[in-house]
Amino acid sequence: MGIFDESKQKRKQLIKNRNILQTTYIPDQLPHRENEIRNIVEIITPSLYKNKPSNILVTGKTGTGKTAVLNYIGKELKKEDPKEENCSFIYVNCEIVDNPYGILFNISNQIIIDQNRIPPTGWSLDRVYDTMISYIDKENKVFIIVLDEIDRILQKNGDDIFYFLTTMNEILKQSKISIIGVTNNAKFTELLSTKIKSRLGEEKVIFSPYNAEQLQNILRGRAELAFDTEIIGDGVISRCAAISAQDSGDARKALDLLRVSAEIAERNGDTSVTEAHVIAARNKIEIDAVIEVIRTITVQSKIVLRSIIELHEKKDIITTGNVYSIYKENCDILSANLLKEKRVADLISELDMLGIIHARVKSFGRNGRTREIELNINKDIIDFVKKDELFEPLQKHKSKKQTTLWKEQEDNKKV
Ligand SMILES: Nc1ncnc2c1ncn2[C@@H]1O[C@H](COP(=O)(O)OP(=O)(O)OP(=O)(O)O)[C@@H](O)[C@H]1O
Ligand SMILES: [Mg+2]
Structure with a gap:
């Protein structure tokens, strides 16, 4: 049995004409323009x-x-x-x-x-x-x-x-x-x-950007050419249109959403495209976009982000100072160059600008000001960052530390 057999058997071909859903396709009719x-x-x-x-x-x-x-x-x-x-x-x-x-x-x-x-x-x-x-x-x-x-x-x-x-x-x-x-x-x-x-x-x-109703017409025109009519469940087109209209009124995004929804349904072996596929597609597109951004950031920014994730997982308050302490530890374990705190603060601002984190300036009266940071990415993306091979030594180190801690606790109990 070949490695493609199972996937091929499960897969249902729902998109009749794939080309039509590509954004490079030039339609003969352009409603609302x-x-x-x-x-x-x-x-x-x-x-x-x-x-x-x-x-x-x-x-x-x-x-x-x-x-x-x-x-x-x-x-x-x-x-x-x-x-x-x-x-x-x-x-x-x-x-x-x-x-x-x-x-x-x-x-x-x-x-x-x-x-x-x-x-x-x-x-x-x-x-x-x-x-x-x-x-x-x-x-x-x-x-x-x-x-x-x-x-x-x-x-x-x-x-x-x-x-x-x-x-x-x-x-x-x-x-x-x-x-x-x-x-x-x-x-x-x-x-x-x-x-x-x-x-x-x-x-x-x-x-001007398209509204939901206009996007529906555009999608319907394309869907009629790309699918057999019974394939697209009730509400799929209007859901794709509503999401994209709310986002930006972008027909390319609306078409991508419809295409990815159908691809997910195909991969699952489902016989039609439903609103549940649209929701899954939206998540997938969002995750892919953030991952694309994270791929392009520098090693130093990745270490900063990894340090923020660590604090987030410990449910600690995340401030620039806290991040810097963990960052220092991590650089040590990874044998990476150590940047000054001011530079790390700049990298935090960059992550904020990319939308990966939210940083709010908080005033502590006479004690000055600091930034309180929140992670703005979901679990799947956090896992993606942690799995970066750059962090392999970190993973090993932390799990060793965890075992030692656990052993120490056990030993203490015995005493
Ligand atoms: N009125 C319309 N009817 C049918 N399809 C449309 C319509 N408007 C846009 N599209 C489709 O949406 C996608 C995006 O459109 P297009 O590439 O023309 O956008 P654009 O304004 O050039 O965007 P950008 O500024 O990013 O270049 C294309 O696949 C296009 O065929
Ligand atoms: Mg263009």
Whole structure:
């Protein structure tokens, strides 16, 4: 018998078309974004007559359909002008290419199809720029360039590239370009210089978070394609929608919740997805997200967190001072570098900012102030931290200490 047999036998295939529940899937219909779509379409329609549309800045929280809407509009635009005689739609995800060279390389190589393509590295930015301009100008049409996750470029490289792209029309003689910047960072425009702010944001389109009812419709549309109707129990869709609406109105989270619920049901060998699976899925997603964060913290922060956990398990009051004493002991056992108390206090603040703990400043009258700390993670995550192989020596040491203590107590009894 193979090692997969038991799991294969138990497992029921509930998801008919897995692809549809992936967040990369672009649906043909985007309910509740009709206004945003109409708005953008009205702004860019001149491109079908070779006229330059205004630049647009699209903003809205994560999971509100910005990327899906722009991809959809791109597809529809292509249907209107299949040979791309009047306009071309160019999409760049700046999360993947976040430096000026990468952005220009990516845009250019969607335009240049002959052997003169720009190499991925090695040219000066000026050369890339000039080549790009000459190719754009050969065509005599409008290029709509979507820069999705546009804030990523700014964070790493400043706003020169925007200056460069938004002033390109002053150099072009035949063609025109028009930029659609997309971001979920509400502070993005504050970080731009005034000139670029007004150029990029000639038009603004805002995507608001979905409410529970809208999320229900979105989920229902996807579920109909992904499952046979009888598979999804009563209340599953509305439960997923309610949870996600309360959280952030994020359609991506709602879809993830539905997908993970179905996967849990499949793994259990259940024949349908129920609200209980949704609750389990929500826990799993929450735990996975926190674990992902904990994986990225430094060894020193992990030792601090481990020390807080120890105090928590002893049901002691947790203050910066208490944490430091245990931290010192632990560093000793683990032969780790010992940081000063002030540095450890900083690491405690970082854990607080990550939401792993809550630290409240408490005043003790004339005796000064200290921080009282509470753990903000559940048992499963505590176990995950304790199981880190980094803490193996600690585990051995503490269980030895426990046995010695216990033996001493027994010996005392005998006396
Ligand atoms: N109105 C909608 N109808 C159907 N599916 C939608 C709708 N809005 C969003 N989605 C789906 O939700 C997921 C997230 O949407 P999308 O990636 O477009 O969000 P976003 O606004 O670009 O988020 P981010 O700011 O994180 O990039 C995608 O799978 C998308 O297909
Ligand atoms: Mg997006």
